[in-house]
Amino acid sequence: MDRADIVNQAFRENLAKDALPAGNPAGGPLDASEAVAIFRAQCLSRNLDRTSRKMQAAGQGYYTIGSSGHEGMAAVASALRPDDMAFLHYRDGAFQTMRSSQVPGTTATWDMLLSFATSTEDPISGGRHKVLGSRALSIPPQTSTIASHLPKAVGAAYSIGLARRHAPEHQVLADDSIVMCSFGDASSNHSTAQGAINTACWTSFQSVPMPLLFVCEDNGIGISTRTPKGWVGENYRNRPGLKYFHANGLDLFDTYRAAREAAEYVRTRKKPAFLHLTLVRLYGHAGSDMQQVYLSKKIFEAWEADDPLQHSARLLIEAGILNAQQALEIYDEADRQCTRVAAEVVTRPRLKTAKDVMASLIPPVRECAPTNGPSEEARLATFGSDAKQFASPQPMSRLLNWALTDLMLEHEEIAMMGEDVGRKGGVYGVTQKLVDRFGQDRMIDTLLDEQSILGLAIGMAHNGFVPMPEIQFLAYLHNAEDQIRGEAATLSFFSNGQFTNPMVLRIAGLGYQKGFGGHFHNDNSLGVLRDIPGVIVACPSNGADGAMMMREAVRLAREEQRVVVFVEPIALYPMRDLHDEKDGGWMRTYPSPDKRIPLGEVGVSGDGPLAILTYGNGNYLSHQAAKPLAEAGIDTRIIDIRWLAPLPVEGIVEALDGAEKILIVDECRTSGNVSEALMALVAENTNLPHARIAAEDSFIATGPAYAATMPSRDSIFEAATNLWNAS
Incomplete structure (x- = not known):
């Protein structure tokens, strides 16, 4: 027999012959009617699990990862308010069934079974996944996450206090809400969980509001690997800034008591708590998992004998409630x-x-209140002496700083966060003075943890903010890329556009820094970003473009709820000259605040028959090469594609009209980067001869060879000449 059938039969038989497992008597603040409601939710969750297995066996259901053994989470739901946002562990069907009973107009049975059947009528994902979640229930969708939802739960909790001081236009959470985040004992060991919990403690330790309830559902095993007995309690009982609570998750009365105490602590103290529930896992891990292969029969039979539904029935009968x-x-x-x-x-x-x-990869456009921008008086007061330099050419770092200032003046829901973005003003000074202009609330100096920086942004976006996180260097993104790939970019997709986390992620990146840091601070690969569906990747090459593209990036996030990654070429931050020392050829004046470069609009310089397709540092180097090329009789048109994902195909093809040959210049590595897509685009849309020059498939060295592996003015000149002279 299927283990689900064995557990079902045991429940019926033991209930009939009064052979339910022993335990403590019912106690605590849970009243009789609510106890019955919790039991109903537990029974529904259990039967939803059983039904999902039957549907899969019949070829009508998919991905059966169940909640059986974790029915105690229904008592946790009962102890919370239904508007407390909940980021759920994948075994929390009982939490969702209980919360559904608290919110009129929702039907847990229909909603969850439609999800199991992957029907387009599934009210959360539209048939894209068997996923817990509901807009009406304040449960953003989660799939089989391994702790990746914890960082954004920290961010959402942090946003509640910030919203009291700077209310965003699209605020979701009430001022006295708390955030709940649940996960398994195995997931509590993941670096993402450790980082998120550490961040919550770090924040709380400084008396910054952090109304967050962590719930660890400890069933003692992670797929096949046992959790050492006592490990979770010892690991989390004495964390600074974190209040520890424990309950027997098999006992709905004890679970409700502890959950209510923990929730009350979080709500009143505005500090995080850790609720540790001891539970059992029934039926194995998921789907076709055969637990008898790696567990002795006596272990999972002991779990089955501790079935929480049997415990619930015993408690209710002993208390005279049923x-x-x-x-x-x-x-x-x-x-x-x-x-x-x-x-x-x-x-x-x-x-x-x-x-x-x-259909739901791209979030829906949302209605935003019109803004006319700040008054000129407000701008002058904020910019101070900087305003006197608006008409003078400036390098990119200064113009980006001014653009950020104007944007933060116009939109109070913008907040920036990252290591050193506040008091220091960023590693390269791009955010200097912003903390003085807008305060520490909106220029948030974070601890050193990229996952937590991005999680803070994602969670704040859940509550209506337009966050602008910063990752100091492109290479550092790899520590946290799943926060974009697995969380930010998938939210609209798995919620059918009902949940979004718009943001503009700023990253200092690419190569050509002289003698600094090697590949840790010079990373010339964008493949990790360009293959994430729905994400926009922007890369300006000069200050004026940077300012106008930044305004478009914020508009895309604020109005179209997009996730935008804004890659700022480090080597071009201070760039002043183009051909000769002190010629000032790469500086620009600050464009007026109403000017922006729309998504998909490319930049074109010149109208020669040799087209150079490029971006970022490649645009700068191609302009350097254009001068000797012209002296050699080869006139160029340099096309700065600006938007690296999605590629601006229409704009590029239009800019190529009249060209005779095409040279692609890519500062990133030959394999897996922009030039491969551009080569395909050219081959699919033109019949023109073309070639490319790209960086070697290598990391970048420190010292005199810092640019040896990447295109240069001279190598671009040589490649262009060879292409032009080829028959």
Whole structure:
């Protein structure tokens, strides 16, 4: 027999013969009617699990990772308010069924079974995944996350206090809300969990509001690897800034008591708490997992003997709240309801085409209040002496700083966060003076943890802010790229556009820094960003473009709810000259605040027959090479593509009109980067002869050879000459 059938039969038989497992008597603040409501939610969650397994066996359901053994989470839901945002562990079906009973108009059975059937009528993902989540229930969707949701839970909790001081236009969470985040004992060991919990403690230790409840669902095993007995408690009991609570998760009364105490502590103290629940896992890990392969039978039979539904029934019967027949009727009604609804949901429509699947990749446009920008008086007061330099050419770092100042003046929901962005003003001074202009609330100096920086941004966006996180160097993104790939970029997709986390992620990146840091501070690869569906990647090459593209990036985040990555070429931050020392050829004046460069608009310099397709430092170097090329009789048009994902195909093709040959200049590595896409674009849209020059497939060295592996003015000149002279 399937273990689910064995557990089901044992529940019925033990209930009938009064052979339920022993335990402590019912106690604590939980009243009788709410205890029955929790039991109903537990029974429904259990039968939803059983139904999902039957649906899979019949080829009508998919991805059966269940919640059986974790039904105690229904008591946690009962102890919280339904508007407390909850980032759920994938075994939290009981939490969602309980919360659904608290919110009129939601139907847990239909909602979850439609998800199991991957129907387009699934109200959370539209058939894209078996996923817990609900807009009405304040549960952003989570799939089988391994702690990746913890950093954004920290960010969402932090945003509650910030919103009291700077209320965003699209605020979601109430001032007295708390955030709940649940995860398994195995996930608590993941570096992402450790980083997020450390960040919450670090914040709380400084008396910064952090109304966050961590719930660790400790069933003692992570797939096949046992958790050492006592490990979770010893690991989290004495963390500074974190209050520890424990409960027997098999006991709905004890769980409710501890959850209520923990929630009250978090809500009143505005400090994080850690609720440790001891539970069991039933049926194995997921799907076809055969736990008997790696566990002795006596272990999982002992778990089954501790079935939380049997414990719940025993507690309710002993307390005189229900009798055995009434408990069985509740269970049977949940079973009948699941069977009835399952027969219907399997007939409902499913996704069929690529267009259907991709429909929610791009978030919906949201209505925003019109802004006319700050008054000239407010601008002058904020900029101070900087305003006198607006008409004077400036390097990129200065113009980006001014653009950020104007944007933060115009939109109070913008907040920046990252290591050293505040008091220091960033490693390269791009954010200097902003903390003086806008305060530490909006220029947040974080601890050194890229996952937490991005999680802070994602969570704040859940509460209506437009965050602008900074990662100091492109190479450092790799410590945290899953926060973009697995969280930020997928939220709209898995919620059918109902949840979004718009942001503008600023990253200092690319190569050509002289003698500094090697590949840790010079990283010339953008492949990790360009292959994430739905993410926009922007890369300006001069200050004026940078200012105008930054304004468009903020508009895309604020109005279109997009995730935008803004890659700022480090070597071009201070660049002043183009051909000769002190010629000032690469500086620009500050464009007026109403000017921006729309997504997809490319930059074109010249109209010669040799087109050079490039971006970033490549644009600068190509302009250097254009002078000797012209002296050699080769006139160029240099096309700065600006937007690296999605590629501005229409703009590029239009800019190539009249060209005779095309040279692609890519400062990133030959493999897996922009030039490969550009070569395909040219081949698919033109019949023109073309070639490319790109960086070697190598890391970057420190010292005199800092640029040896990348295109240069001379190598661009040589490649262009060879292409032009080729027959």
